[in-house]
Amino acid sequence: MMVVKIGGSIQKDENDYQLIIEKIRKYAERDKLILVTSAIKGVTNDLIQVAASTEKSVEIASNIYDKHIKLLGKITDGIEFERAFRDISKLADELFRVAWSIRVLGEVTPRTRDYILSFGERMAVITLSSILRSKGIKAWGIPEPPFITDSNFGDSNILIQESEERLKKLLSNVDYNVIVFPGFIGTTWDGKITTLGRGGSDYSATSIAKVLGINKVKLITEVPGIMTGDPRKFQNAKSIQRLSLEEAIELAQLGAKRLHPRTFDPMFNSDITVEVESLYEDGSTVINGECTNEDSVKGVATLDQLKMLSVESTKIVGKIGSASSIMAEARDVGVNLIAISQPASETTINLVVDGNSIKLLTERLNGLKESLIKNIHVEDVSAISVVGCGMRKREISSKLMGIASSYDPIMISRGLSKVSSTFIVDSRNAEELGRELHSEVLKWTR
CATH class of the missing domain: 3.40.1160.10 (Acetylglutamate kinase-like)
Structure with a gap:
């Protein structure tokens, strides 16, 4: 069946x-x-x-x-x-x-x-x-x-x-x-x-x-399976032949095929194989199993029209619960936090959100200016993610990290089981960085 x-x-x-x-x-x-x-x-x-x-x-x-x-x-x-x-x-x-x-x-x-x-x-x-x-x-x-x-x-x-x-x-x-x-x-x-x-x-x-x-x-x-990148952004994008379960989850979360983020949850501890294929053309992607030694990098996913809200204050330094208080404000107004970072000095908290949510969140956080927050800055940013089990290999990850570092990323994070790296960059640099990373990924993608 x-x-x-x-x-x-x-x-x-x-x-x-x-x-x-x-x-x-x-x-x-x-x-x-x-x-x-x-x-x-x-x-x-x-x-x-x-x-x-x-x-x-x-x-x-x-x-x-x-x-x-x-x-x-x-x-x-x-x-x-x-x-x-x-x-x-x-x-x-x-x-x-x-x-x-x-x-x-x-x-x-x-x-x-x-x-x-x-x-x-x-x-x-x-x-x-x-x-x-x-x-x-x-x-x-x-x-x-x-x-x-x-x-x-x-x-x-x-x-x-x-x-x-x-x-x-x-x-x-x-x-x-x-x-x-x-x-x-x-x-x-x-x-x-x-x-x-x-x-x-x-x-x-x-x-x-x-x-x-x-x-x-x-x-x-x-579409003919899950592709190495959005073909509207990357003209040389092609179908990925196989994804491990970890890779597929990362790409689903990042919107590569707009798959439901829980699509692959039932596959854990099972022998289910999923194949994504097109009604109109040849090409498909098989999803099963775990990462193997032969796996390399598979794709680049981008999220545009994002905003990064930076909260600055010495009042949050060393104060237990200050970060959770700020993030609770986002929760209470129904704003999803796409990415979060804080330096060890604890002087700044950076929150990346969808551009449509920034006004609501800013207005909410302005209410904490007297008690907790000194300054709030907002920047236009994009998220560029490279996905593939090969990101666990130093020779691959260091090469891609080096490319991204030349664009002065604001934030870098690793995904599930370290099969992805996401770079938050100034939105003006996103298109060029995405193309350069995608071209590099294609060298390893079969």
């Missing part, structure tokens, strides 16, 4: 679905499949607008319904169209009721927002399974959430052991070669729908494999 995740970016139109049908047909000839589907392209963003735009919520919900029905009308017909039309209409009625409630109440709780977002994947399950059956593939859709999760709405965690009974119950008495589940969503013990965060369908796929003891997972998307 194999788990196959179908990304939302490759579910745009009938041409995409023809390619998906061909790929699934080929896989189903060799294995029974569990398909995990994202919402079709654009629907999750539309549902976010349903939750946010109280005046237009009903209109947007109607457009989502029309999008699915029009797609089904182009690819399916007869009994398959009728069944899918009926089932999607039922879900649409639920969505309309919620949209009307939002319009009346003018507010949305995190729990309601997750419920709204779940409609994208649930409708996609009905759409995809119907399309596959209409093309002669024995497929069955199960639109119910496949997992038990905690109640952290918006970014819930899958409870692997607790989900085993639920998944096996959903699969009992289902005798089909292809079974379609929704990604991205789960349910609490008491039946409240939760979401796993953007990109959660990747996390769903590996978690299903873990729960059911399946060792093959394919993530089908629009």
